[in-house]
Amino acid sequence: MVRKLSTSSFYIQLYQIVDDRSSDQIISWSKSNNNSFIVWDLKKLRSDILSKYSSVLGRNLTEFIAKLRSHGFKTFVKGPGELEFSHDDFARSPLMKKMMVEALSERTEKFDAQIKAMKCRLKAKKATLKVENLFQNLRI
Structure with missing residues (x-):
């Protein structure tokens, strides 16, 4: 079942992490597609990010990917240790950022x-x- 983008904690937390420039070596927006993000370093994602946000994003990589899929994300292998995740309603844009800020408010x-x-x-x-x-x- 594919869910539409809502103000759920999952989307908000994920957007904040992907949009955080300090974690660009681990996870960042795709330069070629505004509706996707890339995990550049799966090991660091596990140790640095999932360990902090496990209650929302999942305790491990398998759970994280399962949650992404259950929220309608498609997975693409980019290279060794790199994955790209795409979702039509999860976009890098000023409007999306505004929506996330409003949801947090x-x-x-x-x-x-x-x-x-x-x-x-x-x-x-x-x-x-x-x-x-x-x-x-x-x-x-």
Whole structure:
């Protein structure tokens, strides 16, 4: 089953890694195709990137490739130790970058709203306990 590009953690994390210029020796956008990226060094990908982002991208290379395929990416062998991954909706473009930033902002806003709601529930719980404590003291 091929999934459309969404604001899921997988796409966001993958885009950030591929777009990060500091990791270009390991993984970078293809120079010939705006809808693909190349893994230049599979060993470094495993040790430097997958070890940091295993919860989203996969714990090992096999799991990473399986996740890419399940999200609709096609795999091409570039050379020894090099793979290219392509997806029609995963593109290197200012619009895509803007979409990723917006998706991250939405996630941040949702997280902030969840924290605010938890703080409100905690405050209400504290108030309830205070009232219950006052009633218990009155019974004495």
